[in-house]
Amino acid sequence: MSSAELKSLLADCAPDMLLAVDPTDLEIRAANLVALEQLGYKESELIGRSILSVDCGLADVMFWEELRNGGKASCEGMEGIVQRADGTLLAVTKSVHERHGWLVLCMRDVSAAKHRNNEVAQLTARLRATLDATFDGILVLATDGSIVNMNARFAEMWQLPDALILARDDTQLFAFMAAQAQDAVAYRERLEEIHPYDEADSFDVLELSGERVFERKSRPAMQGKQITGRVYCFTDASARHAAERELVAARDEAQAASRAKSEFLTLVSHEVRTPLNGVLGMAELLQSTGLGSEQKHYLAAIRSSGETLLGMISDILDYTNLDCGRVQLDQSIFEPRDVVEELREKFTARATEKRLSFRVEIAPEVPAAVCGDRRRFTQILTKLLDNAIKFTDRGSVEFCLKVAERADKRVHIECQVRDTGIGVAGDRLPKLFQPFVTADNSLTRRHTGTGMGLALCRLLCAHMGGDIAVDSAAGAGSTFHCRLPFDLPDPATTRVSGAVSNTVPVAGASRPALIVEPDTARRELIVAALASIGGFQVRVAADALECLEISSQDPQSLIFIASSMHGLDGNGTARALRAAGCRAHIICTGDDAEGAHAAAVTAGADDFLAVPLTGRAVRCAVSRWQNCDSAACA
Structure with a gap:
């Protein structure tokens, strides 16, 4: 066969490397261009060279020697190594065929493919190592629901036996998992709801036997835009859920x-x-x-x-109660000036006893009536004035009430209490509003107290939406600033609590009054207070039933009802009286608990007196009913 024919034959088989080898001496007689380029030889260098210098692997040498010795003259897809002209090695797959008395060697460079395969193998190994090192259990399903892969953590979490894993029976494996669920039926139903070909992610919580809790997340496995299955991630949340249960139990406790x-x-x-x-x-x-x-x-x-x-x-x-958030503010209309006048009367006597100057100032812009918690407002001012007089041995105490800010329906009232007392050292000011802290905390202190007053003021101010501050220095007196917001009532509907009665008494007439009070001391105090006012025919009822009976037979002008009674309480009695058409002025008495005043008024009472009762408080309540001059309260 001529050289031209050989080249033509080789060219027909491109793009692989093609060599024509003489079977008698194993020398290369012809090569195509691909072979020359990939092996790095010139044609003159390669032609006449022994094939053993190129196809140099041990197995390759043995193969060619066997051919020269008359062995089998063909092979297909055998892997081998060839040496290039520069000495580097090239991985190939080769086929040898006998054609027209020549050995035709066809070789393909597979070094790139081998490199890719190695990379894939390394990537697969890293992925497997990553999955096995992952703290979560991983399960991969195909679109038909069959198991594609799982990691070691998944098998450990679900306590899968090795025999079950090796059996590769998906039905048995899923049944083994479902048997561990507290509700196996619900588990299977939920698993069926999450189809491997769904595009949506999923999350649910599995409660298993042995107080185990798994959180299961899943999302579709994608290849391009095509869903190829679903990947499930199982997190063992048993410890966290147990801790949460303990926290809930501790909270409840x-x-x-x-x-x-x-x-x-x-x-x-x-x-x-x-x-x-x-x-x-x-x-x-x-x-x-x-x-x-x-x-x-x-x-x-x-x-x-x-x-x-x-x-x-x-x-x-x-x-x-304030610290635990168990306080509800009362929203009723009251007159700030009335509160100030009551405090003026109360503290003037104490200031006089200590020979202190006591001055009260009310700015003219202070509204006549506001809507808010009268009791808490009074309580804050009482604490501040009490402290001012307590810690002042000489000099003066001044109390000022003014408007700090005013809008259409809201006003911020500022209260200032200034004294010339012992003052507070700078290092104690930051702690002054903390509980059980006093201005004088020494063992030899002259002023008694629990240190709760200012702490209570701070909580009350904050609860009412206001604030409180102090300017002071040791030996230089103190000035407390308290700012509180109040709503402004509609002038057309303004009604001060306790100022309107269901009856209007006639001056000089003898009016029937009924007292329903199981506590002997309080009952006698009310009787004495009414006697000091005069003009009342007082009767006493043992309980609510007797009160209702007397009221139905002999309409009363004034009724005092204790909030706490056996059987029907004070509010229930007030409701029953109003339901029966009673028009008497009803005054409830009881503990000064949150919402007690509002609850009594809602039930039908006209006024509320907090215990401990005093004769003055009873007389003032009757005075409000009678709409007499404030001198009647003396």
């Missing part, structure tokens, strides 16, 4: 303890304050009898100590 503490404090305070109120009430009645100067002195000490103790109990309870 803490809330139960808080409720128990609150109920205990309420019970204890009621049980302590009830007899204490009786002591103070009887002391007030005793004061109006003919006592000697020494007896009056002792009685004053009893009242002072009792009021101090009662104030401490109330402060601690109020602070506890």
Whole structure:
């Protein structure tokens, strides 16, 4: 066969490397251009060279030697290594065929493919290592729901036996998993809802036996835009869910303890304050009898100590309720000037006892009526004035009420209490509004107190949407600034709580009054107060039923009802009286709890008096009903 024919033959088989080898001496007789280019030889260098210098792998050499010795003259797709002209090696696949007495060697460069295969193998190994090192269990399903892959963590989490994994029986494996669910039916139904070909992600929580909890997330496996299956990720959330259950249990336990503490404090305070109120009430009645100067002195000490103790109990309870968020503000219309006048009367006597100048100023722009919590407003001002007089031994105490800001339907009232007392050192100012902190905290302090007053003021101001601050220096007195927001009532509908009655008494007439009060001390105090006013025919009812019976037979002008009674309580009694058409002026008495005043008014009462009752408070309540001059409260 001529050289031209050989070249033509080789060219017909391109693009692979083609060599024609003489079977007798294994020398290369012809090569195509691809062979020359990839092997790096010139044609003159390659022609006549032994094939063993090119196809140099040990197996290759043995193969060619076998051919020269008359062995089988063909092979197909055998892997081998050839040496290029520069000495580098090239991985190839080769085929050898006998054609017209020549050995035709066809070789294809597979080094790039081998490199890619190696990369794929390395990537696969890294992916497998990553999956096996992942803390979550991974399960991959095909679109037909069959298992494609899983990692070791998945098998560990689901406690899959090796035999079950090796069996590659998907049905048995899924059944084994479902058997571990607390609700196997719901588990299977949920699994069927999440089809492998769905595009949406999914998340659910699996509750398994042994208090195990798995969080299951899944999303579709994509190849381009085509869904090829679904990947599930299982996270063992047992520890976290157990911790959450413990936290919930601890929270519930803490809330139960808080409720128990609150109920205990309420019970204890009621049980302590009830007899204490009786002591103070009887002391007030005793004061109006003919006592000697020494007896009056002792009685004053009893009242002072009792009021101090009662104030401490109330402060601690109020602070506890405020701190726990169990306080609801009352929204009723009241007159700020009335509050200030009551405080002026109360603290003028105390200031006079200490020979202090006491001045009260109300700015003319202060509105006549505002809507808010009168009780809390009074409580804050009382605490500030009480502290000012307590810590001032000489000089003066000044109280100013003015408007800080005003809008169409809202006003911010600023209260200033200035004294020339002991003041507060700079290092103690940041802690002054904390509980149980006093301006004088030394063991030899001369001023008593629990340190709850200012802490209570801070909480009350914050709860009402206001703020409180102080300017002070040791030995230079103090100025407290309290700013509180109030709504402005509609002038056309303004009605001050307790100022309007269901009946209008006739001056000089004898009016029937009924008292429903199981506490003996409070009952006698009310009787004495009405007697001091005069003009009342007083009857006493043992309980709500007797009250309703008397009222139906003998219409009353004035009825005092205790909030706490056996059977029907005070609010229930007020509702029953109004339902029966009673038009008497009803005054409820009871603990100064949050919402008690509003609840009583809602039930049908016209006024509410908080215990401990005083004769003055009863007389003022009757005075409000009678719409008399404030001198009647004296």
